[in-house]
Amino acid sequence: MDMASHPLASGSRIYGPAQRARWTALAADAAEANAFYAPDMLCAALDHLASAPGVRLVEAQAGGELIGLLPVVVSQRHGRLPIASVENWMHAHCFFGAPLIRRGQEVAAWRGLLAQLDDAHWAPGFLYLQGLDAAGANAAALEALCVEQGRGRREVHRHDRAMLRSALDAESYWETHVRAKKRKEIRRLQKRLAELGAVEQRQLEKRAELPHWCADFLTLEAAGWKGREGTAMACSPSDAAFFRAACAAAFDAGRLHFLRIDLDGRPIAMLANFRHGEGAFSFKIAFDEELGRFSPGVLIELANLHAVQGDPDIGWMDSCAAADHPMIDSLWAERRTIVQYRIALRGRGLDRMRRTAAFALANGAEALASRLKGQS
DSSP, X not given: OEEEEEEEXXXXXXXXXXXXXXXXXXXXXXXXXOTTTSHHHHHHHHHHTOOTTOEEEEEEEETTEEEEEEEEEEESOBTTXXXXXXXXXXXXXOOOOOXXXXXXXXXXXXXXXXXXXXXXXXXXXXXXXXXXXXXXXXXXXXXXXXXXXXXXXXXXXXXXEEEEOOSSOHXXXXXXXXXHHHHHHHHHHHHHHHTTSOEEEEEOOOGGGXXXXXXXXXXXXXXXXXXXXXXXXXXXXXXXXXXXXXXXXXXXXXXXXXXXXXXXXXXXXXXXXXXXXXXXXXXXXXXXXXXXXXXXXXXXXXXXXHHHHTOTTOOEEEOXXXXXOHHHHTTOOEEEEEEEEEEEOOOSHXXXXXXHHXXXXXXXXXXXXXXXXXXX
16 A cells, blocks of 8 residues: 655745646545545645644555545644643634545545554544534545444544425425425515615526635624634635635636525625535535524525526535534534544554543543543
8 A cells, every 4th residue: 555645834835736636636536525635625625724733634555556545733732631632623614624535445445544643643632523424435434444443433522504405396396395484484474674775596507707706605694693703714814815816726727615695786695605516515605694584594595405406416415514403403404413523543663652641631631531521
């Protein structure tokens, strides 16, 4: 098994056209879709969001062919514990953490990735994996390999989040899964909104309009509670640059799914999705909070439902929402179970001893906390 690791120095690009082409080929044959690690979004994140202590790109190869790609960072803390570990890189705008692994070589890819981390002196503690699908190809291959190798693996947490996966058309889905009372209320809000002016729903189609759409989205998001709390993308030049770059790259690759609702030509709700394979990931939503009485967020999600269910190339969409999200959970009936794992790392000599101790300490602290919580 050939392997390679690429440390990313702060502020520098470590990939060129050839490297991106390799990642693109891997993404096209990935066993599990992840738009956040596909080149469109990954390269934009590396350019604008990667900072010290830096991101390392761990690759697994077989016969010169790339079969696995895992972006990782070193964290000096694990939750509340002062234990250093290696984590899959999930920046503030990354909502799914499954590595790209080539279809048919899932176990081989994980064998290569873990072997490289075992041998890396810079890799402390254990591997902490966040944002994986409990029923996905990564989780299955990782479990099989850990059993084969007798390697420690512990599930840390799991939660369900909304997803859209149905053979029903949009109207049938809406009538089947949304309460009649809620459907009636939405129709009433649509009529009331139309009384204020011309309402238009659009999906981005022209490349020349993309900069304007990105600017409108950033402005709309910043005008709401995220802007007041300083978490809107427009509040950070690097976040805004990442968004523009990711949207541009995804549009050029045919993987951007951008919707908006305008009132008299002014955006009142916008939604950006990124596609990978037959799936899609709902990235960000923004709406005019001054028109909150008309539920513009729900209206754009209704438009999204029609767009997704009417597109034969989209088989499913991950909401990327928090667990128990009151709005999207009431609209989408399907669920995706997201898990976090702690994976033991090996090595030799002192590296192995330290890693074994860190894995045992983290597991022990977690078990103790659970017992104390059960006694309270």
